[in-house]
Amino acid sequence: MTTYFIRRFLLIVPTFLGVTLLVFLLTRVVPGGPLERLLLEASMAGAEGSASQTTDFGSHGRGPLSEEQIQEYSEYFGFDKNPFHAYVLWLGKLLVFDLGISTKYDEPVWKEIRSRLPVSIFYGVATLILTYGVCIPLGIVKAIKHKTVFDNVSSILVFTGYAIPSYVVAIALLTTFAAGLDWFPLRGFVSSHFHTLSFFGKVLDIFHHAVLPLIAYVAGSFAFMTMLMKNSLMDNLAADYVRTAVAKGLHFRSAVFNHALRNSLIPIATSFGNNLSLIIAGSFLIEFIFNINGFGLLGFNSLVNRDYPVVMGIVVISSLLFMIGNILSDICVAIVDPRVKFGADGSNQ
Amino acid sequence: MWRLSTLGSNLVQTVQISNVFKLSLDPQTVKQWKRFRSIKRGYYSAVILVSLLLLSCFAELLVNSRAIIVSYEGKWYFPTYAWFISGDTFGLDYDWETNYRELRQHFKEQKEGNWVLMPLVPYNPFETEGTTVGATPPSWETKHFLGTDGVGRDILARLVYGFRIAMGFSLVLLVFSYVAGIAIGCAMGYWGGAFDLVFQRLIEIWNTIPFLYVIMIVASIVETNFWILVFVMVLFGWTAMTWNMRTSTYKEKAREYVNAARALGSGNARVIGVHILPNTISVIVTFIPFSIAGGITALTALDYLGFGLRPPTPSWGAQLREGTQSFDHPWIVWSVATAIILILLMVTFIGEAIREAFDPKKFTYYE
Numbered sequence: 220m221t222t223y224f225i226r227r228f229l230l231i232v233p234t235f236l237g238v239t240l241l242v243f244l245l246t247r248v249v250p251g252g253p254l255e256r257l258l259l260e261a262s263m264a265g266a267e268g269s270a271s272q273t274t275d276f277g278s279h280g281r282g283p284l285s286e287e288q289i290q291e292y293s294e295y296f297g298f299d300k301n302p303f304h305a306y307v308l309w310l311g312k313l314l315v316f317d318l319g320i321s322t323k324y325d326e327p328v329w330k331e332i333r334s335r336l337p338v339s340i341f342y343g344v345a346t347l348i349l350t351y352g353v354c355i356p357l358g359i360v361k362a363i364k365h366k367t368v369f370d371n372v373s374s375i376l377v378f379t380g381y382a383i384p385s386y387v388v389a390i391a392l393l394t395t396f397a398a399g400l401d402w403f404p405l406r407g408f409v410s411s412h413f414h415t416l417s418f419f420g421k422v423l424d425i426f427h428h429a430v431l432p433l434i435a436y437v438a439g440s441f442a443f444m445t446m447l448m449k450n451s452l453m454d455n456l457a458a459d460y461v462r463t464a465v466a467k468g469l470h471f472r473s474a475v476f477n478h479a480l481r482n483s484l485i486p487i488a489t490s491f492g493n494n495l496s497l498i499i500a501g502s503f504l505i506e507f508i509f510n511i512n513g514f515g516l517l518g519f520n521s522l523v524n525r526d527y528p529v530v531m532g533i534v535v536i537s538s539l540l541f542m543i544g545n546i547l548s549d550i551c552v553a554i555v556d557p558r559v560k561f562g563a564d565g566s567n568q
Numbered sequence: 569m570w571r572l573s574t575l576g577s578n579l580v581q582t583v584q585i586s587n588v589f590k591l592s593l594d595p596q597t598v599k600q601w602k603r604f605r606s607i608k609r610g611y612y613s614a615v616i617l618v619s620l621l622l623l624s625c626f627a628e629l630l631v632n633s634r635a636i637i638v639s640y641e642g643k644w645y646f647p648t649y650a651w652f653i654s655g656d657t658f659g660l661d662y663d664w665e666t667n668y669r670e671l672r673q674h675f676k677e678q679k680e681g682n683w684v685l686m687p688l689v690p691y692n693p694f695e696t697e698g699t700t701v702g703a704t705p706p707s708w709e710t711k712h713f714l715g716t717d718g719v720g721r722d723i724l725a726r727l728v729y730g731f732r733i734a735m736g737f738s739l740v741l742l743v744f745s746y747v748a749g750i751a752i753g754c755a756m757g758y759w760g761g762a763f764d765l766v767f768q769r770l771i772e773i774w775n776t777i778p779f780l781y782v783i784m785i786v787a788s789i790v791e792t793n794f795w796i797l798v799f800v801m802v803l804f805g806w807t808a809m810t811w812n813m814r815t816s817t818y819k820e821k822a823r824e825y826v827n828a829a830r831a832l833g834s835g836n837a838r839v840i841g842v843h844i845l846p847n848t849i850s851v852i853v854t855f856i857p858f859s860i861a862g863g864i865t866a867l868t869a870l871d872y873l874g875f876g877l878r879p880p881t882p883s884w885g886a887q888l889r890e891g892t893q894s895f896d897h898p899w900i901v902w903s904v905a906t907a908i909i910l911i912l913l914m915v916t917f918i919g920e921a922i923r924e925a926f927d928p929k930k931f932t933y934y935e
Contacts, residue, residue, distance in 0.1 A: 230772075237773035245785055382916035383909050384865045386872070390888055391905045398895030503781075504869060508892065519873070522784050530785065538776045 220553065224546065231542045238538045239531070240306055246527050247302045313535065319528035323521070328532040331517065336499065339506075339513035343498030345429065346436040350444055353437070355487070358448025363475065365453060381442030386504040389435035393508060396431060404428050406510035432509045436502065444487070451486045455479040488555045492547025496540045600850075603925040610921020613914035624732040631725045633692040635668040637685040658682075689713065691722035693729040693882040705899055714903045717890055721880075723903050729882040731907065737794065738863025741801050742856065748806040750852065753813025754840055758821055764814070771807045779804055780869065787875035794877060801866065812855065816848040850926040857919030861912050868908065884908055 312319060318328035361370050380388075396402045404427060455461060456479050464474045503515030510516070514533070521529035605611050628648050629636055638645040640658050647653050647668070655662040658671055672684035690711055696719045706715040714723040756764045786792075786800050820826060821844065829843050870876035871885020879886060884904050891901030 233769065234772050234776055237769075238776050241773065241777065242782060242785065245782065246789070378916065378920075379909075379913060382861070382912045384869070384912070386869060387888075387905055387908050390892055390901060391909075393892065394895060394898055394901040394905070398898070504873070507873065518781060519784075522781075522788050525788065534778065534781070537778050537781075541776050541778075 224550065227546050227549070231539070231546075234542060235535075235538060236310075239310070239535060242534045243306050243309065243531065244302055246530065247305070309531070318532040318535065321521075321526055321529050323524045323526040323529070328528050331529060332514065332532055332536065335512060335514045335517050338511060339499055339515070341425075342429070342432060342436065342511070342513065343494075345433055346440075347494055347498060349433060349437045350440050351487075354441060354444035355448055355484075358445045359452060359475075359480065361445065361449040362452035362456065365449075377442045377445050380438045381446075383438070385435050385439035385502065386508060388438045389432065389505050389508045392431045392434060428509075432505055432511060435505050435508075439502070440497075447486050448483065452479060452483040455483045485552065485556045488551040489548055491551045492544040492549070493541075495544035495547060496537065499536070499540055600925045604921055607921040607924055610917045610919075610924075613917040614921070617911070617914045617918065620731070621735055624728060624735065627728050627732055630687050631689040631691070631693075631722075631728045632687045633668065633690060633695055635672070635684045635686050638668070638671070638682075639684075640682050689722065689724050689728075691725045693721060693726040694880055695722075696720045705897075715897070715899045717887065717900055718897070723887070723900060726882040726887060727884070727903060727907050730884045730887065731911070733794075733877070733882065734864045734867055734884060735860075737798065737867050738860045740798050741805070741863045742859050744798065744802045745806045745859070746809050746852065748802065749809025750813050750845075752806070753810040754817045754844065756810070756814040757817025758836070758840060758844070760818075767810070771811060774804065774807045777804065780866065783866075783870065784873065784875045787870065792876065792878065797867070797870070797876065801863075809852075809855065809859075812851055813848065816851045817844055820844045820847050854919075854923050854926055857915050857922060861915045861919070864908075864912065864915075 309319075316329070318332075320326070321328050321331050324331055357373065361373060364370050397404065452475075456475065458479075461474050461479050464478050465471060469478075499514060503519045505511070506513045506515035507519050514536075517529065518533040518537075520526075521533065604614075623630065628634075632648060634647045636646070636648055638647060638653075638658065645653060645657075647666070653666055654664060655666045655671075658666060660666065660671065660674070668684055668686060669690050672686055675682040675684055704712060704716045704720075706713060712722050712724070714727065716722055717726070752767060756767050782804060783800050787797070790796060792800075817840075826839060826843055829839050834843070867876060868883070868885040868888070871883040872888050873885075874889065876885055877883050884907065887900060887904045891897065891904060895901075
């Protein structure tokens, strides 16, 4: 089993190379690559003047570029070199943990990313606690009270949450409770007068801003988790060992909590490692909607600003997190379920 | 594949006909269809959604600035699908495209027996209204039933055409990514070996890529249109179906009937096409609604962020964006959000019903 996990960790390397190479080439070899386009737009923007102001905001920051910026781009990406050569150069820098310099903020990419992490981690951890704190108890109650009024009513809620993407939930919440009723602030992580507040006031301010985004975050994973919990508990309640336990005179309640529940938590563990991505990377859509200056919004802004060093940095970090998260999930499963033997029959890739 | 077609709404008739003509309609399929119909929530959602889809195919007759019929001096005109009918055709003093709403008013005042039959919503999704400035709330008088947006375009008209584009996009996406996924997945599961290994690694790479993010990178580099967007989404979205098909082909291949078919001398093409594929159809059908929901969600998100279809294409995402840029016009967000929620709920109901119809998990609940 240990060898299996060691092999899995080693396999991160080729996958990581594949992902970064692909994205790197994408930013370079697609016809009308970024540099040509930047140059073209720079000349066009000069001619158009302020007329481009009215276009959609997806084209923000596509304005004229200074000679220095163009020079920076060419140097960083080595546009004069062949793309593979440039990729190898980029990779060499990465090996010494140098993600390069952001062309927009003129700061090291890693510093930019690190400065956004506290915000993203706050939302990630809060979402995690809320999701597990609500879904596991709710799933248990729904399984025990299967086909009762409570189950049916909560099913409607769960279903709605499952069907609607979280960004639509976010937009609906924002329009109703922030813009319409004015109960919550519209945007941002903290208020503009944050630094003047007392400690208690600061905490309150953060949570006041966090209510709506957190609901949107939780709505995304809430339904899946609840139904997973419910279904796996019901499978176990129907299993022979629970029947035996009750037949031997065990109280139903303790049969559920001492026997069935522990086994039903196994499926929950299969996705536990993926929370690593969620905690740090979050959802750029929700961060964009609520204008929360986290990791996701940085990724979005870097795209809009064509800040490719940051784009590559985001890809590096989110793909690494995703892969490590997958392995963590498998380790979790191996820990909670001793029957699982990874790599024994070779079927688990 | 013929089983798919039998899932159409007139299946009951097909069954009766098949009894008469002794067509062998798989009793399993009939059972699944009956089970699907018995799940009311999913069945009625399917009926409503299919009707909406069919209606939206003829949206030009329901939501359009062109009249359906114009009767002028005893002659009938049908401008809907015509190229262009200029104003002087109807005795107006201009030679550009007729304004049928004004023409209707004009004929009413003339009282010469000429008349115009307008669609239910007499606006098209592109026309900006010169007379009104800014967004106007819903009004029955102006026939802007859901109001107008910032440049005076009718929201209902844009919703309807946006629905057609979103559904069309998801369906096209579905067809392409399923064809690719089924072909590659079947080959992986059936032949295994080096081919399987290579594609496994490839899929792992593909799955690790932040999907929406890479699409945004592409969209920020090339000018997107419908087909480029479909192409990119298929390029990065074929893996889900491939993986499912690989697993189910792998399972089916190990079963006796495949060995039997082989022993009887069937070639690879026949074993896959005639034996394995029909047995994996439940996997495919079960995934369809969720793929459609995924397609709509992804397109709307891209449009919302400004990386999707180019304006002024009617799109739900662009409307959401307009609604959230300033909150002075809440009817914009509410119309679009309600539409998205309703459509996705119906799609999900259908999906759950199909899943239950194909795989009835009867929980033996223990009390």
